[in-house]
Amino acid sequence: MxxxxxxxxxxxxxxxxxxxxxxxxxxxTQLRMFSELLETARYTEWGAKFNYGQIRTVKEFQEQVPVSTYxxxxxxxxxxxxxxxxxxxxxxxxxxxxxxxxxxxxxxxxxxxxxxxxxxxxxxxxxxxxxxxxxxxxxxxxxxxxxxxxxxxxxxxxxxxxxxxxxxxxxxxxxxxxxxxxxxxxxxxxxxxxxxxxxxxxxxxxxxxxxxxxxxxxxxxxxxxxxxxxxxxxxxxxxxxxxxxxxxxxxxxxxxxxxxxxxxxxxxxxxxxxxxxxxxxxxxxxxxxxxxxxxxxxxxxxxIFYEFLPLDEVGKQHPRALLLDEIEIGVNYALVISTNAGLWRYLIGDTVKFSSKYPFRLKVSGRTKHFINAFGEEVIVENAEYGIKTAAQKTNALVANYTAGPVYMGDGSRGRHEWVIEFTSEPQDAAAFNRILDESIREVNSDYDAKRYKDMALLPPLVHVVPPGTFYAWMGRRNKLGGQNKVPRLSNDREYLDDLLAILQEN
Incomplete structure (x- = not known):
């Protein structure tokens, strides 16, 4: 060989x-990618709709073509x-x-x-x-x-x-x-x-x-x-x-x-x-x-033509996206791409942070929404909310607050998700609640379902039930009390989990 x-x-x-x-x-190089993409797609239905044949500058492209989600x-x-x-x-x-x-x-x-x-x-x-x-x-x-x-x-x-x-x-x-x-x-x-x-x-x-x-x-x-x-x-x-x-x-x-x-x-x-x-x-x-x-x-x-959306622009009707030469080091941006597969000004959902210019190096810093992706499962808040809601309804429970994060794989041990949940009314069957929570997320998220298959990569969720008032006390310790502050539902690290569990150990 x-x-x-x-x-x-x-x-x-x-x-x-x-x-x-x-x-x-x-x-x-990026301007060349931009021109080649628009020239190739000018006669597609999308290209005709947004007048690709008449667009000459990136500014015109940004004014005429919306940022799009899936x-x-x-x-x-x-x-x-x-x-x-x-x-x-x-x-x-x-x-x-x-x-x-x-x-x-x-x-x-x-x-x-x-x-x-x-x-x-x-x-x-x-x-x-x-x-x-x-x-x-x-x-x-x-x-x-x-x-x-x-x-x-x-x-x-x-x-x-x-x-x-x-x-x-x-x-x-x-x-x-x-x-x-x-x-x-x-x-x-x-x-x-x-x-x-x-x-x-x-x-x-x-x-x-x-x-x-x-x-x-x-x-x-x-x-x-x-x-x-x-x-x-x-x-x-x-x-x-x-x-x-x-x-x-x-x-x-x-x-x-x-x-x-x-x-x-x-x-x-x-x-x-x-x-x-x-x-x-x-x-x-x-x-x-x-x-x-x-x-x-x-x-x-x-x-691929790249744009970078400041996080405070995400969700706006006409967000201001930056080009490569406009980015700043150490700032989180939502990644927007236009590709040679026909994804136009597509908000991919990742956030990136540049560590250098010329050459442009970056780190993947997270997602535009709270998420857990420690094992490739891509669980988003909507998945978690569906799981919590379904489990609560089927076990006659009322959930006051919750957060979740990963338990990383160790030497010979599997990973899993760990949940801290505060109930207003606890479930009639705690084991059933945990099982339904897991099954419901598997139902709506195929990547999580694949990782949970026969416990081969992820074990069932580990759920901690905490006394009433725990989340209020935790938010107070973090100086996050008030209507504008929300409990982070999901995190891709253990910062919130370990902080909450430390409160339990103190009590």
Whole structure:
């Protein structure tokens, strides 16, 4: 495999010149993306509606085209799902990525155009390895295989001629032959829809391969790695894969898991951890400096035009969005994208904070709404409220206040959500309340449901019932009493939970 590694490294090194170009000319690169997107879509229904053929400047674009949520765009996306051509983007759409997080449906369906696959997702995959090589010139990562855990694919419920699935599955299904050869497990196993059987087969197959890299979400990776250790009887994964070099991670914060990976799974400085920022909507950023943990280079030439919305502008009818050269370091912005799959001025729901300019590096700082996404489950407040309401109604309870956050995976332990709930009238059956709360959130959130499948990644919720007045006392301690201050319902860390539980311990 030495020849394969040397040729691949040589090929990818050449790509760094293009990355260096947009780092030196970021604003010009983005204006080129803007012009190319509008020119390509000018004859679509959307482009005709908003006079793309007459728009000459970004200012005109912002004045004429509204910022849109998924709910705003869904009437158009639904028509694309049903096979109608030239609605949002001129290319034929044969694939849709499925994601959770919408307030009015269990899953979102996002178009994946041929351009988005080739110029965005695949370009991002190549560039993450290019940047690894730039940081680790002596890498032998291509001497072995890359392990990746795919999602599943299903027929589009609106059109049998197209398919929907996790974006990872869409990408894997469309990889060229040389890409399939360089990865493991085989495609038929990677795309299995029965997670228990899939992980079992993956453990058996991958434990016998020379795996040198993993691409995945920490949550599912931990489940697989534990299964491999149990199967092989080894103490750590370097005893299984002695040439292992890099774990490419994304989707959730890696910090709660870093010690677990460095101490239990890969206890060696030879292993590199590389962060990426990608989603169903596109591939956005890659860590380009391994010494800058949590900071990623915004990739500017993937067919995506970026705008940045100050948080106090979110929800306004005519919000003022900023361009790349207008952002400030250390300020939270809601990310707005226009893409080569026909998502126009789309409010993706993430918030980002820039750590540097020229080059433009950012961190994913959260979501535009309170949420829990410690394990890739993307539970939003609307999901939580539905679960609380349903559980309370079915157990004759009245809920006064609540908050929830994550219990992170530990050494050999699964993650879960932890809830602190104050009742005005406690449920007749506490165990039933907890069970219905869990089932109701699974009902409306497909990503949470997947993580809860047979307790494989997430255990059932841990619920603490607190005495009346607990939340009032807690808000008082935080100087947050008053009508304008609200109890934070969800948090992606344990700050609120630990503070509340400390009050209980004091009493």
């Amino acid at each position: 030495k020849l394969v590694n040397d040729m691949t490294v040589w090929f990818l090194k050449r790509r760094f010149e293009r990355i260096d170009q947009f780092k030196k000319n970021p604003v010009e 709910e705003d765009l869904y009437p158009y996306i639904e028509r694309v799902l049903k096979g109608e051509p030239n609605v949002l983007w001129p290319s034929q759409i044969e694939w849709f990525s499925k994601s959770s997080g919408t307030t009015n449906a269990r899953s979102k369906f996002l178009p994946v155009s041929p351009e988005a696959l080739e110029e965005c997702h695949y370009e991002g995959g190549k560039d993450m390895m290019t940047l690894l090589i730039h940081n680790r010139p002596e890498t032998r990562v291509f001497d072995g295989k890359g392990l990746s855990i795919g999602g599943t694919l299903h027929a589009n419920p609106f059109d049998d001629y197209t398919q929907v699935g996790d974006v990872s599955a869409v990408i894997m299904q469309n990889l060229p032959a040389w890409g399939q050869i360089m990865r493991t497990p085989p495609l038929d196993v990677a795309l299995m829809d029965h997670w228990e059987s899939k992980l079992e087969k993956m453990a058996t197959i991958c434990s016998q391969e020379n795996v040198t890299s993993i691409l995945g979400v920490p949550t599912w990776t931990i489940v697989l790695l534990d299964q491999i250790l149990e199967l092989t009887g080894k103490k750590n994964l370097l005893e299984v894969w002695p040439d292992f070099e890099v774990f490419v991670h994304g989707a959730v914060s890696f910090e709660p898991y870093r010690d677990l990976f460095c101490q239990k799974y890969f206890p060696s400085p030879q292993v590199t951890y590389l962060e990426t920022y990608s989603a169903s909507e596109g591939f956005f950023a890659i860590q380009d400096d391994l010494d800058k943990v949590g900071e990623m280079l915004l990739m500017l030439d993937y067919g």
